[in-house]
């Protein structure tokens with residue numbers, strides 16, 4: 001149901017963000033966008049409307065007409081017919097890269113070399129070698145580079161983290177995370193099905209590993225016990241679905257088993273009914289509780305967190321659309337995950353401590369885990385290109 005969530009977010013953002021458009025600060029950060037990707041309005045353009053500290057000042061496309069059309073539609077002052085031209089523009093402080101996965105590393109490298117801070121779409125690169133290279137470059141240049149794991153910035157995610165962080169319910173025993181899209185919901189021409197663009201279900205639905213690692217507070221998986229890919233009929237190098245069992249080391253040597261499952265072509269019930277209820281979710285079992293976070297990827301639309309206490313056998317439910325352990329009184333109920341992310345990004349570029357951050361170390365561990373799953377499945381690591 002990932003696409004449906006995306007569409008709902010577009011609507012949510014359209015309604016709320018444009019209603020809350022505010023005047024920009026004099027020294028607002030100027031960000032440019034590389035590509036006219038579908039995700040741009042939800043992830044950056046709309047959220048920026050309600051942030052006084054950032055202006056979307058340029059957009060670049062391989063086709064100048066697309067760039068102009070998008071610029072006109074969203075009131076973006078400058079349009080460029082190539083990504084290089086935007087990067088050469090001295091008035092731009094940062095870029096948002098929403099190119100296909102396989103192009104992330106090459107364009108993040110060019111952007112950093114051009115002196116721009118980078119908000120880079122997930123998955124950060126095609127593989128861990130590329131992630132290490134761009135992380136090293138960002139550090140060398142002293143520029144901000146971050147993987148856009150928007151969901152991690154939402155108050156609901158912090159509330160779940162808080163539930164497991166201090167062993168309130170004992171140690172974590174196991175986790176289970178899934179993300180699926182109904183059969184036929186992603187057109188065959190989509191970048192997600194293209195080997196050359198580092199497509200595949202685990203790459204696109206990388207959230208399942210991100211959520212697992214975030215709640216465990218773990219680095220890269222210690223072991224991939226098994227990884228079973230269901231290859232795409234038209235190209236067996238692409239995983240239409242991936243089912244894997246991983247082992248992560250947490251705390252002092254304790255090992256947790258984590259099941260992850262992605263499916264970009266999830267069979268409908270009786271061939272007809274898309275599983276609309278199957279939103280991205282994670283279950284975390286601890287010694288004393290089972291915690292379930294429903295719709296962790298886009299909690300701003302709808303989510304719930306249930307805590308089943310094994311000792312009392314009572315289930316309680318929580319929802320958090322604002323506030324929480326990290327944001328406190330900052331933020332609004334209508335802020336999307338992307339809006340929270342943008343708040344943190346602007347803070348980081350401005351040298352302020354963001355309430356939460358996706359570190360480069362974490363993005364490298366994320367890609368190491370993805371590489372290991374692909375290797376175990378027999379499909380092999382993904383490759384990047386320009």
Ligand SMILES: NC(=O)C1=CN([C@@H]2O[C@H](COP(=O)(O)OP(=O)(O)OC[C@H]3O[C@@H](n4cnc5c(N)ncnc54)[C@H](OP(=O)(O)O)[C@@H]3O)[C@@H](O)[C@H]2O)C=CC1
Pocket residue numbers: 006035036037038039040043060061062063066067098099100101121122123148150191197204
């Ligand atoms: N954070 C989130 O919630 C989401 C993140 N994503 C991530 O964002 C990225 C973009 O995804 P999505 O919006 O679906 O992408 P789209 O397919 O909509 O757009 C990709 C853009 O990349 C540019 N491009 C450059 N070279 C190519 C090529 N060879 N083939 C296709 N496009 C090319 C095109 O822009 P142009 O022609 O203008 O140059 C195109 O519009 C991915 O990395 C994806 O994982 C996607 C959806 C949600």
Ligand SMILES: O=C1OC[C@@H](O)[C@H](O)[C@H]1O
Pocket residue numbers: 002003004006204205
């Ligand atoms: O990041 C994403 O989030 C929403 C999904 O629709 C999409 O496939 C994925 O790229």
